[in-house]
Amino acid sequence: MISEHLRAIDFNKKLKSWYLKNHRPLLWRQTTDPYKIWLSEIILQQTRVAQGTPYYQKFLDNYPTVFDLANADERDVLRLWQGLGYYSRARNMHFTARQIVNDFGGKFPETAAALSKLKGLGHYTAAAIASFAFGEAVAAIDGNVYRVMARIFGIKSDMLSNEGKKEFAAIAKELVSHEDPATYNQAMIEFGAIQCVPVSPNCAICPFNDICYAFAFNVQNALPVKSKKMAVKKRFLNYFVIQQGQDLAMQERKTKDIWKGLYDFYLIESAGPVESPDELPENQTLQTFLMKGNLREVPKSYIHLLTHQKLHVQFWWIKIRDEESVDLPIGLKFFSKNEIETLPKPILIDTLLKEEKYL
Ligand code: SF4
Structure with a gap:
């Protein structure tokens, strides 16, 4: 749980002001259309922003709405995806577009709980869409957010274990802004992506260096704790x-x-x-x-x-x-x-x- 001196409200204020000054003007940040947000989130899984951006644009040009994607031939979808890797993402995305059209009349479900039942949408993506498009106060925890939380709050549980996930989720639930969950989530993700980076974060200019556990104990490289990767x-x-x-x-x-x-x-x-x-x-x-x-x-x-x-x-x-x-x-x-x-x-x-x- 977050300590008394670090009330969620203060944390959020600092985070938001950092975000407003520093965030990158990414295309998918300028919309509340769940289709566009979903598209960007699926494309950006395991993909860098620079590599993913042209694909996001190409998909929107070819399939401007979820109906267009649902009507597309899988072969064309895979062809457009070519070069991004992890092709099951494209197949799931196509499947889900059809499901949204056939079962929901083309309208995305509006809560993270309902969204996470769709194929290819994990907790993170569901929460991201629910908060960015529909303003639901749920925390979207991606790899960036795990890193930020582990370092600031000194969380040493394995982020891939069930126990660890619960611990992170409990703290994230306390932190998430109820007034503006979309900006809060965008800010946490962006903070991890460009400030609290995996290697050698520039802690000297960080707005949280006065309260950050990892900075105080010089253990930035040891957090977050992740179980060993699968053998190659x-x-x-x-x-x-x-x-x-x-x-x-x-x-x-x-x-x-x-x-x-x-x-x-x-x-x-x-x-x-x-x-x-x-x-x-x-x-x-x-x-x-x-x-x-x-x-x-x-x-x-x-x-x-x-x-x-x-x-x-x-x-x-x-x-x-x-x-x-x-x-x-x-x-x-x-x-x-x-x-x-x-x-x-x-x-x-x-x-x-x-x-x-x-x-
Ligand atoms: S002080 Fe360093 S480790 Fe801590 S949140 Fe900031 S950038 Fe990350």
Whole structure:
């Protein structure tokens, strides 16, 4: 609980005055439209503002209302999202747009409790929309806010544990402004994003340095406490780019794995690195491709990092000889250059095709 000398009202006054002087004029701050706020919040999860802003603009240009997004084809939504990563966010967003249109007549629910029942909306996003759009006095606690609270109030509980979350939530509930919850939440988030930053915050100019626990005990780097991250899994993806004339064989990824809904090439995953297709387990389809086409011996190799996976990716290019034709296995299909341009693809595949001057 916050101490007597630090009444929520004083805290909020200081916070608001800092915010009014220092905040960045971000596009989505200038609206109370829940659709725009929701869009910005989903795009900005795990994404920096500079990277997310053009996507926010692109989505609004293409889908100005929740009805437009609901009516869109998932493939187009994924294509627009391409490059942002974490594609399940785009799929959930599209699903939720349809739910809002079909179940709520296109109107967003107005409370955090009701919003958090929608797919892809956690407590934070629900609270952000409820307070920014509808003025509900609920605290929106994102990673920035956890850091600010842990440091100022000296909270040492693990922010990812259930107990920790409860402790943070209880203090946040005391702090949140009932007069202007939208500005309070924006200010807390912004304060964490640009003042109380993860590494080397400039505490000398901080308006809370007189009451901040972390500053007093010089433990800024130790707070907040977070449990150890999940181990990063290594994966070895061996792609075969099958080219017939100008067309390439691609398939939609349908299994519950990375890049679901995006298009990639014929893939054989191996337990470790391979230097030649001969080292892969016997595979009839690959044998046929190799028999009927010319293999470019040296693959293009990339290392691609995802949150919990390190992908070692190789692309081997096989050009089917003009006199041959191949039957593709179920799922794979030849696409023309123009079609490939419009397909949603993992950014790595887009990069490869550009480096190969195919696109
Ligand atoms: S004094 Fe430093 S650690 Fe404390 S809130 Fe300010 S910037 Fe963060």
